[in-house]
Amino acid sequence: xxxxxxxxxxEIRRCRVCADQLAAGPRPIVQFSPRxxxxxxxxxPGSRVHxxxxxxxxxxxxxxxxxxxxxxxxxxxxxxxxxxPMGFCYPGKGAGGDLPPRPECAxxxxxxxxxxxxxxxxxxxxxxxxxxxxxxxxxKRSMTEAVRAYPAFGPALVALPHPAWRSRLWMQKxxxxxxxxxxxxxxxxxxxxxxx
Numbered sequence: 001x002x003x004x005x006x007x008x009x010x011e012i013r014r015c016r017v018c019a020d021q022l023a024a025g026p027r028p029i030v031q032f033s034p035r036x037x038x039x040x041x042x043x044x045p046g047s048r049v050h051x052x053x054x055x056x057x058x059x060x061x062x063x064x065x066x067x068x069x070x071x072x073x074x075x076x077x078x079x080x081x082x083x084x085p086m087g088f089c090y091p092g093k094g095a096g097g098d099l100p101p102r103p104e105c106a107x108x109x110x111x112x113x114x115x116x117x118x119x120x121x122x123x124x125x126x127x128x129x130x131x132x133x134x135x136x137x138x139x140k141r142s143m144t145e146a147v148r149a150y151p152a153f154g155p156a157l158v159a160l161p162h163p164a165w166r167s168r169l170w171m172q173k174x175x176x177x178x179x180x181x182x183x184x185x186x187x188x189x190x191x192x193x194x195x196x
Contacts, residue, residue, distance in 0.1 A: 001033050001034065001078075002034050002116070004034075004116060005032065005033060005034050005116050008109075008112055008113060008116065009030070009032070012028050012030055012088060012109055012113075013028050013030075015028050015088070015108075015109075017104050017108065018089070018102045018104050018105075021091075021102060022089050022090070022091065022092060022102070023092040023093075024047070024050055024089075024090050024092060026089050027045075027050055027053065027089055027090065028088035028089055029045045029049060029050070029053060029054075029055050029085070029088055029089070030055070030083065030084055030085070030088050030109075030113075031055055031076070031078045031081070031082060031083040031084075032078055032082035032083070032084060032113055032116070032117065033078040033079045033082065034116045034117060034118070035079045035080075035118070036078060036079060036080060036081055036082035036117055036118070036121070037080070037117075037118050037120065037121050037122065037192050037193075037195065038070075038080065038081045038082070038121065038122050038123075038124070038189060038192055038193070039081075039082040039084060039114070039117060039121050039122070039123045039124070040056075040064070040081065040082070040083050040084070040123075040124045040126060041084050041085065041086065041110075041123060041124065041125055041126065041130040041133075041134065042055075042056070042064075042083070042084075042085045042086070042126040042127060042130065042162070043085060043086055043087070043098075043100075043101055043126070043127045043129050043130070043162060044085050044086060044087035044088070044089070044090065044091050044098065044100075044101035044102070045085060045087075045088070045089065045090045046058055046060070046090065046098055047090060047093075047098075049061075049090065050089070050090035054076070055083040055085070056075070056083060059165065060162070060163045060164050060165075061075075061163075063163035063167065064126065064160075064163040067160065067163060067182055067185070068124070068185065068186065068189055069186035069189060069190065070189060070193075074193065080193060082113075082117060082121075084110065084113060084114075085101060085105070086101040086105060086106050086129045086130055086133065087100075087101025087102040087103075087104075087105045087106075088105045088109070089102065089105075100129065101129055106133055110133075120156070121156065121192075122155075122156050122158070122188060122189065122192050123156060123157050123158070124158050124160055124185075125146075125157065125158065125159045125160065126160045126161075126162055126163070127143070127160075127161065127162035128143050128162075131143065131146050131159050134157070135153060135157070135159060136153070143159070143161060144161075144170075144174060146159035147159045147160060147161055147174075147177060147181065148174075148176070148181075150181050150184065150185070151184070155188065158185055158188075160185075161177075
């Protein structure tokens with residue numbers, strides 16, 4: 001990894017900007033390398049990920065790996081895949097599940113981190129928080145519309161639903177996701193991984 005990337009990773013891991021807002025305490029969880037040609041921008045670590053320190057180390061991660069066709073070994077290889085959530089620390093529990101990602105992270109870190117990655121990367125926007133930040137603005141666009149629009153945002157930007165357990169219900173209502181979107185996405189990911 002380059003000196004700039006190592007320095008940035010160390011700086012992110014020392015971050016305590018919103019420590020007083022995190023009931024479980026800060027534990028920034030991120031994975032990247034300047035060689036990673038696939039970037040997955042998700043929501044924020046859950047409690048299991050906070051405990052393990054490994055991104056997407058839960059049922060949602062298993063589902064995401066199945067959707068993408070990326071093996072666990074490749075998924076956790078920072079030289080291949082960058083895992084960059086909207087909020088790097090577990091935000092805690094709210095009334096309806098986990099709280100939203102802390103708003104400080106993406107503005108503080110994303111631009112610097114993404115600037116170190118290859119320009120021809122494939123970026124997966126997993127869930128509405130990532131899509132709201134990175135998709136071209138369009139009033140009242142639903143997550144379903146964003147996912148269905150593949151590849152309208154270009155071959156390098158793909159919107160996906162969050163792979164939480166609720167996504168199974170969503171997939172039942174939208175069979176085109178499994179029949180059309182996932183095969184095309186998996187083919188594009190294989191192509192990108194073969195070029196590394």
